[in-house]
Amino acid sequence: MPSAKRERQREGRQARVAEAQAQHRRKQRLRSVRNVGIAALLIIGAILFLSRGNKDDKSTVTASSSAASNESTTANTTPPAPFSFGTGACPNADGSSPKTIDFTAAPQKCIDPSKTYTATFDTTAGKVVVKLDTKTTPGTANNFIVLARYHYYDGTLFFRTAASIGIIQGGSPHDNSASDKGPGYDLQDEGFDYNALAAGGSASGGPYSYGPGDLVMARRSAANGAGAQFFFAVTAKTSQLDGQGVYVKFGTTEQGTDVLLSILNSAPGDEQPPNPPVTINTVTITES
Numbered sequence: 001m002p003s004a005k006r007e008r009q010r011e012g013r014q015a016r017v018a019e020a021q022a023q024h025r026r027k028q029r030l031r032s033v034r035n036v037g038i039a040a041l042l043i044i045g046a047i048l049f050l051s052r053g054n055k056d057d058k059s060t061v062t063a064s065s066s067a068a069s070n071e072s073t074t075a076n077t078t079p080p081a082p083f084s085f086g087t088g089a090c091p092n093a094d095g096s097s098p099k100t101i102d103f104t105a106a107p108q109k110c111i112d113p114s115k116t117y118t119a120t121f122d123t124t125a126g127k128v129v130v131k132l133d134t135k136t137t138p139g140t141a142n143n144f145i146v147l148a149r150y151h152y153y154d155g156t157l158f159f160r161t162a163a164s165i166g167i168i169q170g171g172s173p174h175d176n177s178a179s180d181k182g183p184g185y186d187l188q189d190e191g192f193d194y195n196a197l198a199a200g201g202s203a204s205g206g207p208y209s210y211g212p213g214d215l216v217m218a219r220r221s222a223a224n225g226a227g228a229q230f231f232f233a234v235t236a237k238t239s240q241l242d243g244q245g246v247y248v249k250f251g252t253t254e255q256g257t258d259v260l261l262s263i264l265n266s267a268p269g270d271e272q273p274p275n276p277p278v279t280i281n282t283v284t285i286t287e288s
Contacts, residue, residue: 083139087105087106090107104184104185110146111134112287116131120283120284143228153173155279156176158273161270166233166236167231171229215232216247216250
């Protein structure tokens with residue numbers, strides 16, 4: 001039988017163990033409460049952050065859309081910079097200049113915009129007479145007139161038809177293809193404000209729309225990428241290009257739309273040359 005002293009020692013040890021266990025449980029509860037609290041705060045903070053972020057994103061999208069809309073309007077309504085003429089020599093107005101297909105510079109201003117200019121395409125399929133627009137597009141019309149008076153287009157082919165967009169294309173004396181190297185210079189996309197576009201505007205809804213009989217400059221995909229190649233809009237399908245607005249329209253057919261349609265319809269399929277081939281014998285410029 002244990003003594004009273006040993007009994008008291010045993011009871012003391014048990015009391016100390018019980019107290020230590022109780023303290024351990026209290027610490028565990030405190031840690032649990034603290035962890036739950038921290039987790040709750042993190043969750044609440046994340047919700048607030050995401051909520052604020054979503055609002056900011058929406059504001060950004062709305063603001064950007066508004067800015068794009070405003071800049072698009074600016075791009076479409078702000079008068080573009082005047083056409084920059086080159087320094088190349090003017091040909092003889094009577095058509096007596098020698099045939100030239102390579103140049104070192106775009107032509108200087110060689111026309112009188114107050115006069116009326118027509119271009120007569122004498123082709124193996126018939127004649128097409130076009131009134132050139134020297135009022136709206138004096139630079140582009142000047143370029144075509146200069147090249148025609150240098151006989152640049154004489155003896156070339158209509159090398160491409162595209163029934164899907166209603167066009168026939170020509171103007172490549174070096175190799176009669178879309179990859180022709182051109183006259184040796186690039187031409188400004190007259191009437192289009194690329195400065196506004198660079199500021200964030202849109203190329204859609206440009207200054208030109210297209211319909212049957214229009215004479216239009218062909219161009220590379222890059223801005224200001226025209227030189228000499230051209231196409232005729234033959235059917236209403238060419239209006240698919242309206243949204244692009246950067247193919248410069250510089251003339252309207254006054255005679256020979258039936259000739260253009262027959263050339264387009266002669267191709268065996270889309271993106272095929274006419275069959276039989278159609279040669280542009282001469283392009284003659286008349287002024288009055």
